[in-house]
Amino acid sequence: MSIEQLAETAQAMVAPGKGIIAIDESNGTIGKRFEAVGIANSEDNRRAYREMLLTTPKLAEHISGAILFDETLRQSTRDGVPFARVMRNAGIIPGIKVDKGTQPLAGFPGEVVTEGLDGLRERLREYYRLGARFAKWRAVIHIGEDMPSGTCIEVNTHALARYAALCQENGLVPMVEPEVLMDGDHDIESCFEVSEVVLRSLFDALYNQGVMLEGTILKASMVLPGKDCEEQVAVDEVASSTLMCLKSAVPAILPGIVFLSGGQSDVDATAHLDAMNRMGPNPWPLSFSYGRAMQQAALKLWAQDPEKNVARAQQLVYARARDNGLAALGEWTPG
Ligand code: 13P
Numbered sequence: 001m002s003i004e005q006l007a008e009t010a011q012a013m014v015a016p017g018k019g020i021i022a023i024d025e026s027n028g029t030i031g032k033r034f035e036a037v038g039i040a041n042s043e044d045n046r047r048a049y050r051e052m053l054l055t056t057p058k059l060a061e062h063i064s065g066a067i068l069f070d071e072t073l074r075q076s077t078r079d080g081v082p083f084a085r086v087m088r089n090a091g092i093i094p095g096i097k098v099d100k101g102t103q104p105l106a107g108f109p110g111e112v113v114t115e116g117l118d119g120l121r122e123r124l125r126e127y128y129r130l131g132a133r134f135a136k137w138r139a140v141i142h143i144g145e146d147m148p149s150g151t152c153i154e155v156n157t158h159a160l161a162r163y164a165a166l167c168q169e170n171g172l173v174p175m176v177e178p179e180v181l182m183d184g185d186h187d188i189e190s191c192f193e194v195s196e197v198v199l200r201s202l203f204d205a206l207y208n209q210g211v212m213l214e215g216t217i218l219k220a221s222m223v224l225p226g227k228d229c230e231e232q233v234a235v236d237e238v239a240s241s242t243l244m245c246l247k248s249a250v251p252a253i254l255p256g257i258v259f260l261s262g263g264q265s266d267v268d269a270t271a272h273l274d275a276m277n278r279m280g281p282n283p284w285p286l287s288f289s290y291g292r293a294m295q296q297a298a299l300k301l302w303a304q305d306p307e308k309n310v311a312r313a314q315q316l317v318y319a320r321a322r323d324n325g326l327a328a329l330g331e332w333t334p335g
Contacts, residue, residue, distance in 0.1 A: 003168075003212050003214055003215055005171070006168060006171070006173050006212065006214070006215025007214045007215050007255065009093065009133050009134060009173045009215070010134075010173045010214070010215050010216065010217050010255040010256065011255050011256070012064055012065075012093060013064050013065050013093060013134060013173065013175075013217055013255075013256065013258075014064070014217065014255060014256030014257075014258065014284075014285040014287050015064050016285070016328070016329060017062065017325045017326070017328055017329045018062055018063060018064040018287065018325060018328065019062070019063065019064065019258060019287035019288035019289060019290070019321075019324055019325060019328055020063070020064060020065045020066065020067060020095070020175075020258055020287070020288065020289035020290075021053065021059075021063050021065075021066045021067075021289075021290070021291075021294045021295075021317075021321070022066075022067045022136075022260070022289050022290060022291035022294070023050055023053055023054075023066055023067065023068060023069075023072070023291070023295065024067040024068055024069045024072075024095075024096070024097035024136065024291075025069060025291070026069060026097075026101065027041065027046070027069070027071065030046055030049075030069075033295075033299060034049075034303075037299060037300055037303035038303060039303050039306070043071070045306070046071065046072070046075075047072075047075045047076075048078070048306060049299070049302065049306075050068075050072050050075065050083065051077050051078060051083075052298075052302055052306075052310050052313055052314060052317075053066075053295070053298070053314075053317055054066065054083055054086055054087060054090075054092075055077065055086060055314070056314040056317045056318050056321075057314060057318065058318060059090065059092065059317065059318065059321060060090045060091040060092050061321070061322070061325070062318075062321035062322050062324065062325030063092055063321050063325075064092065064093060065092055065093035065094070065095050065133075065134060066087060066092055066093075066094065066095060067095040067096065067097055067134075067136050067175070067289070068083065068094060068095065068096055068097070068132075069096075069097055070096070070097075073094065073096055073127065073130050073131070073132060074130070082131075084130055084131030084132070085131070087131075088131065093133050093134060094130075094131045094132045094133060095132060095133070095134040095135060095136060095175065096127045096132040096134075096135050096136070096172075097135070097136045097137075097138075098116060098120060098123060098124065098127070098135045098136065098137055098163065098167075099114045099115070099116040099136075099137040099138055099163070100114075100115050100116035101114065101115065101116075102114050102115070102140050103115050105151070105152055105155065107151075108149050108151060108152055110142060110144060110147060111142060111147060111148060111149060111152040112140050112142075112152075113139075113152070113155050113156055113159065114137065114138060114139045114140065114156060114159055114160075115159075116137070116163070117159060117162055117163060117166075120163060120166050121166055121169070121170065124166055124167060124169075124170040124172055125170055127172065128170055128171050128172060132172060133171070133172060133173065134167075134172055134173040134174070134175055134217070135163075135167050135172045135173070135174060135175065136175040136177055136219065137159075137160055137163045137164075137174070137175075137176060137177060138177040138179055138219075139156035139157070139159065139160055139177065139178045139179065140156075140179050140181060141153065141156065141178060141179065141180045141181065141194065141198055142181055142183065142184070143180065143181065143183075143184050143186045143190055143191065143194050143226065144184055144186075148194060148198070153197060153198055153201050154201060156178065157178065157198070157201040157202040157204070157205040158205050160176050160177075160178065160202060160205065160206075161202070161205035161206045161208065161209040161211055162209065163176075164176055164206060164209070164211045164216060165209045165210060165211050168211060168212060168215055168216075173215055173216065173217060174211070174215075174216050174217070175216075175217045175218075175219050175258070175289070176202065176206070176216060176217070176218055176219065177218075177219035177220075177260065178198050178199070178202050178220075178221075179219075179221045179260060179262065180194055180195050180198060180221045181221075181262070182221075182224055182226055182227045182262050182263050182264075183226065183227060183228075184226035184227070184228060184229075185226050185228040185229050185230070186225065186226040186229060187225050187226070187229050187231055188223060188224060188225040188229075188231075188233055188237065188238070188241055190226075191223050191224055191225065191226070191241075192223045192241055192244075192245050195220075195221065195223055195245050195249075196245050196248055196249050199218075199220075199245070199246070199249035199250060200249045203249065203250065203251060213251055213253050213254050214253060214255060215255075216254060216255070217254075217255065217256055217257070217258060218250060218254060218256075218257045218258070219257075219258050219259070219260055219289050220242075220246065220257055220258075220259055220260070221259070221260055221262050222238055222242045222259055222262070222264075222272055223238065223241040223242040223245050224238055224262075224264070227263065235268075235271045235272060235275050236275055238272050238275070239272055239275035239276040239278075239279055240279065242272070242276060243276055243279060243282065247282075247283065250283075250284070252283040252284065254284050255284065255285075256284050256285040256286070256287060257284050257285070257286050257287075258286075258287045258288055258289035259272075259273060259286070259287075259288055259289065259290070260289060260290065260291070261288075261290040261291060261292050261293030261294075263292065264293060265293075266293045266296065266297065266320065267334070269288070269290055269293035269324075270293070270323050270324055270327045270332055271327075271332075271334065273286065273287070273288055273324065273327040273328060273332075274326070274327035274330055274331075274332040275330075276330075277327065277328060277329060277330030278330040279330075280330060285328070286328065287324075287328040288324045288327070288328060290320075290324065293320070293324075294317065294320050294321070294324070295317070295320075297316045297320065298313040298314070298316040298317045298320070299313075301313045301316060
């Protein structure tokens with residue numbers, strides 16, 4: 001696979017005014033989201049829900065790609081059209097989550113390491129044949145007392161770089177995601193420090209392992225105070241802290257950065273992205289790769305009547321895509 005093709009895909013993922021919808025919840029995670037709205041976690045309910053999302057009319061106006069879970073990439077619409085083909089026909093790039101989730105990091109209580117490297121080359125080859133053109137791997141970093149440890153950061157960024165190199169070898173753009181969690185009562189300065197160290201470690205590891213940054217996308221968490229921190233901060237402070245952190249640690253040659261929503265409200269996720277783009281020009285396009293902040297309103301409505309509410313739920317998906325697409329341009333207005 002040539003770097004030109006990878007770079008072309010990466011640039012298309014962050015095309016002006018477009019972002020990613022993350023619908024790659026594992027069967028366990030989607031089960032929790034379904035349970036909260038009274039939907040049984042069956043394969044067909046998962047299929048029907050993802051069909052509602054992926055067939056949203058005009059979605060591609062603001063959505064460049066969607067990240068799927070393994071099961072979803074193998075599923076089809078009720079009429080039998082594979083989701084990957086539905087997406088290609090709509091102009092939405094299929095992506096795939098390839099990590100296998102986190103496990104406790106031995107010797108470091110409270111910390112986790114993301115697994116999934118064994119057999120990854122073969123899985124990536126199959127995902128490419130099934131139509132995927134980018135792949136996501138999420139590392140999870142907790143902030144707490146004496147956390148994160150240097151070891152936790154190092155093992156996670158090393159794994160991210162190994163997965164990224166394998167992706168590029170097999171024609172998929174790696175979307176590297178080192179998520180610094182919002183859980184806890186830490187302040188925004190702690191989040192800044194941890195995020196900066198994690199990003200520096202990540203780009204060191206990518207460099208050491210020969211990953212071509214021109215064909216890589218960063219999925220970043222924003223610099224925020226912990227959910228339980230007493231000192232919450234204004235939108236502009238989140239935006240300027242996040243920008244300063246990224247500028248200090250992320251090479252300008254990267255084709256783009258997309259954010260996860262991480263438990264922020266829909267409006268906060270959009271407002272923060274919009275503010276960062278208003279503060280531009282920035283070294284890279286800044287866009288979104290939201291899961292919850294793209295889906296939660298639509299899931300709630302769909303779940304009330306999965307047969308009858310498809311079109312109305314899709315209007316909510318479209319509205320979230322449009323708002324976040326405008327925020328990716330710094331042109332969003334609240335309300
Ligand atoms: P959230 O936007 O819900 O944080 O999910 C994005 C994602 O893909 C996390 O891995």
